[in-house]
Amino acid sequence: MNEDDRDRLLAELIEKPEERKSILQGAELDERDRDDIAALVDTADLLWLSARGAPPLEDDPVAAMLGLVPDRECRLDSKALARARRRAGLTVSDVAERLRARGWEFQQGDVFRWETRSAPDVPPAVVQAIADIVGTPAENLIAASHSVSSRDHLAEVRRHPLFEQLVDRWVRVQRISRAVAIAELEGRMVATVHRGERPDTEQLLRSLDALVTSVEQADEESEGPA
């Protein structure tokens, strides 16, 4: 194989990854050429993969569904947190330690900051985790929102009776507070819109219904007779 043929073959293998098998079958290569080409394609694939990864958190529908995107309407209230923690007989350090035991990467200083300054970066899932730790409903830890919602384009969906039902079902199946459930389902819709899709109200509700149903079905199966 001359150099021109090798350059052409390599370019083709990189441009058409789904056709690699057939392209290689049609190429006349000795073992050494085959190994060289395989190594270079592998290097190209590593570069390709280095440019791939998770989307930004605010555009990630999975992160939204899991309550990982901070939400103005589900914001941790600093004073309420301090009161609830003291009522539970826990120190700032205890709360941080229990969050870490649940998989979160927070330190004592983070909890201290949430209580003494502001906590706009605390996402709904962490609000729920803190509520579980201090033994209070998450609603008791959430600051009342006076700001105009950044999700006005979702107002129609939010007012729809089916959305209310979906929230109730999400609360039951996820065993979380209503405020957190609303934040997760709304976040999911926002992330869907961020991905470039412009679904209408019916499509958004259908998509949420499919999500809730899929989790419910498996939950029922796991609780059913062995």
Added chain:
Amino acid sequence: MTAVPHDLGALYLRHREAMHKVAASVLHEAGLASEAGDVVNDAIVSIMASPPRDVRNWEAFLVTAAKRKALDRIRSAGVRHSGQRFVESRHDQVDESDVAEDVAADLDRKQRTAVAWDCLSVLDARHRKVVWDIAALERPRGEVAAELGVSPARVSQMMTRALTLLRNEMNRREGEKDE
């Protein structure tokens, strides 16, 4: 089982990069890489619906779940093509295949993507542009050739040279690390 169950959100936050990379990597050669996000979503919904017990290594578990769903998607596309019925795998089923065993290799591959990216610094600007734009960003060769004022055939030559230099540099660095 751990005394306190881990929050899935916390685990996803920590390992989502690895999950998305593995899904994309598996789907790449099937031409389905754009579906990596959906695959990760399927994996997480499956775990939410049926939380696992006795997980010793969450990163390996989540990466395996994403990989399994990616393989499902490839099989599903093939089965749809043949008109048969597709049966989805579950993230928690006992797996006799080599999927689970491959996790270490998948995680190692994730590390190697960082090495490959880092090695781009050994290339001059033109070769770096060719290899990055075509191999990583999937831009058409003709477009890149036009921007550089050369022929597509010349771009192919530059691509081979750039990949060879990158490969040599990666081998050198990985060799040093092994010593």
